[in-house]
Amino acid sequence: MSAGWFRRRFLPGDPLPAPRPRLRPPGPRTSPVPYRRPRFLRGSGSGPGATDVPRRTDARPVRCPARGRTLPWNAGYAEIINAEKSEFNEDQAACGKLCIRRCEFGEMEDQEWLTVCPEEFLIGHYWALFDGHGGPTAAILAANTLHSCLRRQLETVVEGIMAPQPPMHLSGRCICPSDPQFVEEKDIKAEDLVVGALENAFQECDEVIGRELEASGQQGGCTALVAVSLQGKLYVANAGDSRAILVRRDEVRPLSSEFTPETERQRIQQLAFVYPELLAGEFTRLEFPRRLKGDDLGQKVLFRDHHMSGWSYKHVEKADLKYPLIHGQGRQARLLGTLAVSRGLGDHQLRVLDTNIHLKPFLLSIPQVTVLNMDQLELQEDDVIVMATDGLWDVLSNDQVARLVRSFLPGNQDDPYRFSELAQMLIHSTQGKEDSTTGERHVSYDDISVFVIPLHTKSQGSSGH
Numbered sequence: 001m002s003a004g005w006f007r008r009r010f011l012p013g014d015p016l017p018a019p020r021p022r023l024r025p026p027g028p029r030t031s032p033v034p035y036r037r038p039r040f041l042r043g044s045g046s047g048p049g050a051t052d053v054p055r056r057t058d059a060r061p062v063r064c065p066a067r068g069r070t071l072p073w074n075a076g077y078a079e080i081i082n083a084e085k086s087e088f089n090e091d092q093a094a095c096g097k098l099c100i101r102r103c104e105f106g107e108m109e110d111q112e113w114l115t116v117c118p119e120e121f122l123i124g125h126y127w128a129l130f131d132g133h134g135g136p137t138a139a140i141l142a143a144n145t146l147h148s149c150l151r152r153q154l155e156t157v158v159e160g161i162m163a164p165q166p167p168m169h170l171s172g173r174c175i176c177p178s179d180p181q182f183v184e185e186k187d188i189k190a191e192d193l194v195v196g197a198l199e200n201a202f203q204e205c206d207e208v209i210g211r212e213l214e215a216s217g218q219q220g221g222c223t224a225l226v227a228v229s230l231q232g233k234l235y236v237a238n239a240g241d242s243r244a245i246l247v248r249r250d251e252v253r254p255l256s257s258e259f260t261p262e263t264e265r266q267r268i269q270q271l272a273f274v275y276p277e278l279l280a281g282e283f284t285r286l287e288f289p290r291r292l293k294g295d296d297l298g299q300k301v302l303f304r305d306h307h308m309s310g311w312s313y314k315h316v317e318k319a320d321l322k323y324p325l326i327h328g329q330g331r332q333a334r335l336l337g338t339l340a341v342s343r344g345l346g347d348h349q350l351r352v353l354d355t356n357i358h359l360k361p362f363l364l365s366i367p368q369v370t371v372l373n374m375d376q377l378e379l380q381e382d383d384v385i386v387m388a389t390d391g392l393w394d395v396l397s398n399d400q401v402a403r404l405v406r407s408f409l410p411g412n413q414d415d416p417y418r419f420s421e422l423a424q425m426l427i428h429s430t431q432g433k434e435d436s437t438t439g440e441r442h443v444s445y446d447d448i449s450v451f452v453i454p455l456h457t458k459s460q461g462s463s464g465h
């Protein structure tokens, strides 16, 4: 690839071409991963493919689970495909019960253990959204895999999770019996083990996706947003640009942060500083206010490097004319001119178009985890978590979503499927309808998936804790 070709194709504002994988896996391939929608949508009228999706954006159907199909905690779900964007819905979703075996095989004969843990399983619940790019495959693999990775990781630390709190206890059991003093000094709690299990599960799932994609000759990546309930706490793990918020009568609380090339600029620049070979001499790691051209040589411009949150000046040199490592603003910001997110799963084969420059070293599969202690919240009946892919948040703010939640739920208390109705209503609010309070029109051009999870046991019905 010549630098000249690259500059010609990636002018600011130009639509970026889809990157092409350059690797071909050795040996025989397994079958391609088939396209599908979430299992809990079966019977809702959604077919396995998307060919029945109308091409007119104003006629796209919003899909939700069939009435009679109950999700964990009576959660609601809805989704829409943007038929103008791609043939397939690149979002995926999964949810279910997490059955975590309390002890390893062979320990059941231990009578002392049986006294402490009379039941075989620790039960949690799981909701997950995946927003795919470069095709739907990575998101499908993540929806098929991540919960199993998480269950395995939780089983490796279940003894510590089940240990009495605070860590040290008269029984002598603590999170890690071999190092009780360290546990106490570091104030390591059971929730730290769950956070570690989530981090390890994302990492493990990323490795599985890498192997599966290579074996099947497919490509792509996805973001991942996961909520897990366990022992009175809700854990929200996010890698990418989906979002979860807590909506209460008097409070809107973000439960996740978005990870994009802009929000992780310094981490990405730092990596390029330590390993400049990752840029193959084709990119500059420095950030400038705009793409510099030959006319700017010798001029004084604003810039910032990996160690700077503020700005400084520099005289433009020839190396500064290379394409920026991170380019564009807001939703248009791209890593290496290619990707709009900086964390997620997959993308093992992704390279900058017609180059040997890999994106994977700059991507993190590790989530940021937020812990919500529900036992301390004094929950009310209409308290909910709203989880959604970026297509919703492109056009609705946290406060707008909270306003819609508060206006919908009180008038629909008797409808057992009100949370899916609410999820549908949120999606409808992104399809060009006028906001009655502001008069604004909101239109999303992305696929959207939404979970609405009620936190109060009364709203959860028989599917609750």
Ligand code: MG
Pocket: 131, 389, 390, 391, 446, 447
């Ligand atoms: Mg999206």
